[in-house]
Amino acid sequence: MSAQRLRLVRLRAEGFRGICDPIDFDFHQQTTVLSAPNGSGKTSILGAIEWALFGELRYQPKENATNDELVNIRHRAQSATVTIDLESDEGIASITRSKKAGKRAAEAIVQLPNGEEYVGSEANTALFRLLGLTFEDFYRAVYLHQESIRGLLTDDPRVRNEALDRLFGVEKLRDMLKALSGSTKPVRDALDKLEKSQSTAVARLTGAVGQVEEQRQRALDDAKKRGLSEADLTFEEVAQLARQVIDNLETLAAATDAPIKEQSEPEDTDGVDSYSRRVTEAIKVIRQTATTAAIAANTSKEIANVDGALTTLGRVSDLLGDVGKSLTELRETFGDPSTLDEQKAIAQAAVQRFREAQEKLDISERIVQDTLTYLHASADENNCPACRQEIERDELIGRLEGNLTGEIRTEREAAHTAETEQQRKIGDLDAAITKRDRLLKESQQHTDQVTQERCAAREFVTADVSDDQLLDALEAQKGKLFQQASTVDSERNKREEQIEAIQTLMGRLREITRFLELDANYQEASSRLGKDDEDSSVADQQIESLSRLENGIRTIAEVVTTEASTRARDAVDSAQIEIAKLYKELCNHPYFDDIQISVESQLVSGIERNNYFIRTHSSTDNRQTLASSRLSTAQMNCVALSVYLALATQLQHNLGFVILDDPSQNLDTEHKQALVGILSRLAPQLQVLVGTQDSELDELIGNASAKESFHRRRLSWSPQHGSAVVAEDG
Amino acid sequence: VPELTTGSIFDDVDAKISVASPDEDTRTLWAEIRAAFDEGGPSAVKGVIDDRVKQSRLAVEKDLKQVRSVTKSAAPKKKAPAKKAAAHKRTTTR
Numbered sequence: 001m002s003a004q005r006l007r008l009v010r011l012r013a014e015g016f017r018g019i020c021d022p023i024d025f026d027f028h029q030q031t032t033v034l035s036a037p038n039g040s041g042k043t044s045i046l047g048a049i050e051w052a053l054f055g056e057l058r059y060q061p062k063e064n065a066t067n068d069e070l071v072n073i074r075h076r077a078q079s080a081t082v083t084i085d086l087e088s089d090e091g092i093a094s095i096t097r098s099k100k101a102g103k104r105a106a107e108a109i110v111q112l113p114n115g116e117e118y119v120g121s122e123a124n125t126a127l128f129r130l131l132g133l134t135f136e137d138f139y140r141a142v143y144l145h146q147e148s149i150r151g152l153l154t155d156d157p158r159v160r161n162e163a164l165d166r167l168f169g170v171e172k173l174r175d176m177l178k179a180l181s182g183s184t185k186p187v188r189d190a191l192d193k194l195e196k197s198q199s200t201a202v203a204r205l206t207g208a209v210g211q212v213e214e215q216r217q218r219a220l221d222d223a224k225k226r227g228l229s230e231a232d233l234t235f236e237e238v239a240q241l242a243r244q245v246i247d248n249l250e251t252l253a254a255a256t257d258a259p260i261k262e263q264s265e266p267e268d269t270d271g272v273d274s275y276s277r278r279v280t281e282a283i284k285v286i287r288q289t290a291t292t293a294a295i296a297a298n299t300s301k302e303i304a305n306v307d308g309a310l311t312t313l314g315r316v317s318d319l320l321g322d323v324g325k326s327l328t329e330l331r332e333t334f335g336d337p338s339t340l341d342e343q344k345a346i347a348q349a350a351v352q353r354f355r356e357a358q359e360k361l362d363i364s365e366r367i368v369q370d371t372l373t374y375l376h377a378s379a380d381e382n383n384c385p386a387c388r389q390e391i392e393r394d395e396l397i398g399r400l401e402g403n404l405t406g407e408i409r410t411e412r413e414a415a416h417t418a419e420t421e422q423q424r425k426i427g428d429l430d431a432a433i434t435k436r437d438r439l440l441k442e443s444q445q446h447t448d449q450v451t452q453e454r455c456a457a458r459e460f461v462t463a464d465v466s467d468d469q470l471l472d473a474l475e476a477q478k479g480k481l482f483q484q485a486s487t488v489d490s491e492r493n494k495r496e497e498q499i500e501a502i503q504t505l506m507g508r509l510r511e512i513t514r515f516l517e518l519d520a521n522y523q524e525a526s527s528r529l530g531k532d533d534e535d536s537s538v539a540d541q542q543i544e545s546l547s548r549l550e551n552g553i554r555t556i557a558e559v560v561t562t563e564a565s566t567r568a569r570d571a572v573d574s575a576q577i578e579i580a581k582l583y584k585e586l587c588n589h590p591y592f593d594d595i596q597i598s599v600e601s602q603l604v605s606g607i608e609r610n611n612y613f614i615r616t617h618s619s620t621d622n623r624q625t626l627a628s629s630r631l632s633t634a635q636m637n638c639v640a641l642s643v644y645l646a647l648a649t650q651l652q653h654n655l656g657f658v659i660l661d662d663p664s665q666n667l668d669t670e671h672k673q674a675l676v677g678i679l680s681r682l683a684p685q686l687q688v689l690v691g692t693q694d695s696e697l698d699e700l701i702g703n704a705s706a707k708e709s710f711h712r713r714r715l716s717w718s719p720q721h722g723s724a725v726v727a728e729d730g
Numbered sequence: 731v732p733e734l735t736t737g738s739i740f741d742d743v744d745a746k747i748s749v750a751s752p753d754e755d756t757r758t759l760w761a762e763i764r765a766a767f768d769e770g771g772p773s774a775v776k777g778v779i780d781d782r783v784k785q786s787r788l789a790v791e792k793d794l795k796q797v798r799s800v801t802k803s804a805a806p807k808k809k810a811p812a813k814k815a816a817a818h819k820r821t822t823t824r
Contacts, residue, residue: 179772183779194790201797208805525804538793542786552756
């Protein structure tokens with residue numbers, strides 16, 4: 001061992017874990033035993049050394065972010081402070097580390113033998129240079145913790161392999177392999193997924209290129225059918241057509257006073273759609289404006305009105321004429337219609353007269369008949385019965401009979417005929433009077449209608465015309481309106497022709513644009529496809545990059561695996577003899593007197609890891625077996641101590657001491673004696689610090705060592721004061 | 731006596747990776763992984779690789795998005811499916 005290695009000289013601590021009040025004691029140059037029952041603060045003192053040197057405790061789980069479990073809860077200042085002095089040939093190095101409860105950071109001060117002092121992060125760097133080993137190595141080569149021993153004693157091969165990896169210094173490689181193994185699958189999954197996505201996308205693109213090529217050819221054929229040559233299928237042609245359309249639109253808008261928006265040519269094929277919409281909108285505005293104007297100048301309704309007035313007026317006039325004709329006929333038949341009543345009265349008077357005449361004739365007839373009856377009845381009477389004058393009887397009878405059949409009858413028939421004639425006349429006059437009254441009424445009505453219709457018709461004629469001229473004036477107005485309607489129709493037809501011309505231009509423009517778009521799509525798609533075919537797309541590059549990443553991880557994992565395996569084998573090989581020697585001395589097994597550790601690679605989750613086999617060997621029968629299946633817990637503890645102590649003497653670093661925390665677990669007296677023997681042999685070259693609750697081991701160490709070669713310190717603990725050294729000897 | 735301390739363990743891996751893989755990418759990857767491990771342990775290594783995967787994935791997806799966009803603009807537009815004729819309403823005659 002190098003004379004330069006650092007040895008523990010002095011420890012001062014307060015407020016650290018189980019230590020509350022300040023403690024201050026020196027370490028012996030060879031062996032110091034901290035002896036006390038469980039819970040007296042042995043591990044706190046050993047941990048104080050660990051914390052002072054490295055600022056952390058390996059087997060102390062953190063309770064919170066500020067790691068307050070390091071500070072004794074009864075310490076007044078609520079702070080932990082540890083100072084240790086390490087001595088080498090160069091002098092004393094002093095390391096102080098302190099931490100306040102509630103603070104994350106611990107402050108470190110390192111004073112080197114040459115007087116240099118470092119604080120903060122520089123202190124940790126200076127410490128690494130001073131100690132010459134990492135925290136992990138400290139646990140491998142200096143501090144045999146109870147947990148490290150338990151790791152080797154476990155039946156779980158995974159835990160044991162991890163513990164041995166730690167012991168042989170390859171746990172970083174193991175952790176690295178674990179990280180790499182967890183990373184290979186996501187890379188492979190991503191690669192598979194991306195390759196599949198790319199394959200699908202390229203297949204679809206290939207299909208699309210074929211389809212767009214077919215469409216492009218069809219568009220070209222359509223364009224040719226429209227009389228466009230391939231040379232016309234350019235955007236310049238589109239721009240020219242667009243300019244032409246705009247000119248036509250502006251002319252049309254000016255002619256119709258349509259308020260269209262200012263038009264501009266499309267800048268590229270993408271702008272053609274919006275340009276088309278603007279043109280369509282402008283055409284709509286022009287049409288709407290023209291329609292509004294046409295409605296304003298609409299003559300058809302006016303024509304209908306004039307026509308209606310003409311018809312109505314004519315019909316009413318005809319009716320009035322018919323009534324006039326009927327009245328004329330009546331006048332021709334009966335004379336002045338106003339004399340009809342008088343005529344009727346005359347006829348009625350005549351009827352009366354004829355009736356009276358007939359009555360008189362009747363009386364005359366009856367008198368004649370009575371006279372004749374009398375004469376015939378009194379044949380001898382020759383005198384008039386009335387006047388008594390003498391009469392010629394026969395002559396009288398003859399004359400009376402002649403009157404009766406002749407004159408009286410003739411007169412009466414004439415009176416009757418005349419009365420009948422007058423009665424008929426009265427009937428005719430009654431009918432004529434009724435007809436006259438009706439005609440006069442109708443005549444009045446039609447006259448009123450004609451007046452009304454004329455009044456209405458005058459609204460359609462501008463000139464002040466007489467009633468007779470009214471119909472002609474209406475006819476003239478009608479003709480004028482027909483002329484106006486014809487003009488409006490003509491303008492509309494002309495406008496529609498112009499719009500049709502614009503739409504024809506737009507059709508050509510769209511046809512060319514359609515071809516250009518399809519051509520651009522075809523060019524872009526085929527260009528993209530060509531790029532993919534040449535394996536130079538971003539996707540290809542990235543997939544290739546991922547593939548390289550996968551290979552890189554695999555290569556790194558292989559190297560790390562090899563390194564882990566090689567290092568573990570080297571460590572085992574270098575320490576194998578010492579391990580066997582220590583095992584033989586410590587375990588002293590009656591049959592299995594030798595031990596061998598072998599390292600094999602085992603594939604776990606796609607990564608090869610170290611798999612350790614600790615086999616015991618019988619030199620008598622040359623038989624071997626797995627130690628864990630044959631040895632007792634105490635014997636396995638001996639194995640763990642052998643491995644640890646062998647490595648502690650093999651590793652190169654600057655610390656010249658070892659710390660053993662309760663090393664005698666499960667050991668019987670013989671094993672303890674053997675352990676004390678080994679420690680005694682190590683002590684001159686390696687300072688030993690032992691923490692134990694085992695009074696037997698304490699005694700054995702005391703008995704085995706010269707009093708000047710060790711210090712025994714007994715500890716006690718109270719809640720108020722924490723750990724305290726209550727006795728010491730040696 | 732072999733050097734068993736871990737202070738230089740990754741330096742040895744450095745040298746062996748240079749021998750095992752002349753590829754600059756692998757050496758760069760290892761340097762990145764080592765730095766991440768020293769900084770944040772195994773989970774940080776996974777983070778480095780996940781970042782690389784994510785970066786490549788995003789780049790590929792962006793590129794494929796462009797391919798799909800080109801495909802979509804090039805592919806003929808699908809016609810809307812014709813509406814089905816209204817099914818004849820059956821009436822029960824019995």
